[in-house]
Amino acid sequence: MAQTHRPKQPRVLVIGLDGATFRLIHPMIAAGQLPNLASLMADGVAGELRSTIQPSSEQAWSAFLTGQNNGKHGVYGFQQRRPGTYQFGYVNAASLRAPSLWHILSERERDVIVMNVPMTYPPEPVRGVLVGGLLTPGPQSQFTYPDGIYNELVRECGGYMIDVDTERGRLEDDQLLQLAEDGVRMIQLRANAALYLARTRPWDFFMVVFGASDRLAHKFWKYWDVNHPLHDPQAAQRFGDVLPRIYRELDAAVGQLVDALRDDQTTVFIVSDHGFGPMEKAVYLNRWLTQRGYLALRAGSGLSPGQQANAAMRGALRRAVRYLDTPLVSSAKNWAFERFPDLKGSLYSSMAFSQVDWPRTRAYALGTMGNIYFNRRGREPEGIVAPGAEADALAEQLMGELQTLLDPATGQPVFHEIHRGRDLYHGPALADGPDVVGVKTSSYHVVTADWQGGDEIVVPLGGALHFASDQSGQHELAGILMAAGPDVPRGQPVTGANLVDMAATILYAMDEPIPASMDSRLIDGVFAADALLKRPAQFVDEEAMRTRQSSDVSYNAVEEARLEEHLASLGYLD
Ligand SMILES: [Zn+2]
Structure with a gap:
């Protein structure tokens, strides 16, 4: 046989x-x-x-x-912006x-x-x-x-x-x-x-x-x-x-x-x-965008008492999740998150962008690498930048100014390459991507969330920084x-x-x-x-290559909090 x-x-x-x-x-x-x-x-x-x-x-x-x-x-x-919102999911x-x-x-x-x-x-x-x-x-x-x-x-x-x-x-x-x-x-x-x-x-x-x-x-x-x-x-x-x-x-x-x-x-x-490579300095990119007039804060901004409470809760939440991190009490965790919906998810966006005056904001930075998004009409819910000539002019101006963002210690630009998103990427998800992309060395860690309450843009690592963690190496x-x-x-x-x-x-x-x-x-x-x-x-010519639609499968509150804690400790949040 x-x-x-x-x-x-x-x-x-x-x-x-x-x-x-x-x-x-x-x-x-x-x-x-x-x-x-x-x-x-x-x-x-x-x-x-x-x-x-x-x-x-x-x-x-x-x-x-x-x-x-x-x-x-x-x-x-x-993190990516959830369509139709200024909320950011994982x-x-x-x-x-x-x-x-x-x-x-x-x-x-x-x-x-x-x-x-x-x-x-x-x-x-x-x-x-x-x-x-x-x-x-x-x-x-x-x-x-x-x-x-x-x-x-x-x-x-x-x-x-x-x-x-x-x-x-x-x-x-x-x-x-x-x-x-x-x-x-x-x-x-x-x-x-x-x-x-x-x-x-x-x-x-x-x-x-x-x-x-x-x-x-x-x-x-x-x-x-x-x-x-x-x-x-x-x-x-x-x-x-x-x-x-x-x-x-x-x-x-x-x-x-x-x-x-x-x-x-x-x-x-x-x-x-x-x-x-070695990580040596923080770069407060949203602070820079604010100083240059691309990003506007609502009148009377600054870290409000409510935000300070929020920040404290954020720390408390991380500790709570760690403390409760056994399968035995997962039902207790779920109970806590149901009772305190403010603790749920989106902590990042609440820290980073709650004071932003969107109808007066043209651009904002997201993540720790150097990605800048335009507040685009038709994409962001309160977008003001029209596609075409207006976006092109904004890109030209912003990219020019970004080249002048220098490290005061070296006199060199923080971003050694600056691209328009559309020159780097192509395909059906292009519109979801950043409009301007700064590329840096490992030396710089871009801070885009925890950035209010200071004026300096490029700050050496050290004890004074309210950094996500005590890191010294970066990608x-x-x-x-x-x-x-x-x-x-x-x-x-x-x-x-x-x-x-x-x-x-x-x-x-x-x-x-x-x-x-x-x-x-x-x-x-x-x-x-x-x-x-x-x-x-x-x-x-593949049948297997049908483009999938991405689905917005979100994590539950406990999962999101645990992830946030983990990513923050890795320096992916700040
Ligand atoms: Zn890493």
Whole structure:
């Protein structure tokens, strides 16, 4: 009797190291501390992987997983304005307007396992397993497909952590040390879980993202980086090795996974969604817009007693959510949120924009990167900027003035590139995006929420800042790429690689055609020229690429509060 064996097809293993940077990897490899990454680089190709504009996890991973630019996948920040309002909700997988790589692979009957990729909550059905990543509110929320995977991982692997609690380490040294231990433990549990799933389920595409390289870099950068303005040699004796230790643990996890899962049909990719660098200064962009007359406040503004109470409640809410963070009392939490609807969601917008006089406001900034939105007629509920000539004139004026926003310490512009949104992005979601986009280095952290009550625009980090958290590292464009596999040349550098091109590159490695409507193309230098001659990339006019409508699936109040706390502690809010 004929057996119906499927011929063995090429497979892909992707290990995501969120925010990983060659700033650490190169010197650590030179010092012999990352043997597994070193041998992958020797065995394949490596180079910088340029992130998206902006280099922020939600849009960067969205570009990775859809192979589309922001104008097509529709995600421009952690917060997006809810249509018809000046309220800002959090994005998640339901915000994506283009299909995911794993959706495409599932439709083509390839088996997938996807673990902890940001922007995958709520989990979509796949042919295999999906475990939600960043923007998952917590283990109480159903964050795996199929349901029940979390309990299985806890049972079989000794536990599972979605993320570390970065609120730790804001206060005392032992909390910082605990955060470091949590980071190490999260890496080990994640590696165990990945190995377990890979051994118990079939897969053609396996992907796991480790978040510790990002989370702990935000906190521990200044201890490792002797050139950081806040570097303190004494504190560095305690904490200077935390970040290198995280990288050593990640290297060990990479070694475990590659040893166990790689065979001669498997291409391995190591990627980060963005790089990392020193963060040194805050930039109060909405304050700048106000001083320049683009953003108007209602008469008698300033932080009113009501707002101050609101701010205090915000802090109290975060503590309350932490205190109550056990499944046992979730009903109590729900009770509290029902009784106190003012605590619900939208805390960000209430802080940032409650005093804004919208009918006199032409532009406002949102997020921590440098995105500026016009208060557009027909888009914002009280929009005043007409599309066409009026918007063009405003863009020209604003972009010109933004070039003169200088760092007083260096005399250099804060934004080294300034674009119109429409020059960066294209597609059906273009109209939802920012109108002017400033691109900065890691040095600057843009503050757009907590910005009233001061005049300075560029302020060095330090104790006086009412910052979201005590961070010293921030994202930058230059991420990392390594690849090794049957068609990958050995020991070659790769230059000019872009994150959005990973989707096509992965599909090619799996011998799958690339949807022609993707903004994703093969990365030069990843595959050997003779392999490409023998097997050229195939493109397909895809049925799988129907543009999805994004649905406004909002989190419940407890989930939103928990997310807000988490994102604030990561510095995505301010
Ligand atoms: Zn980050």
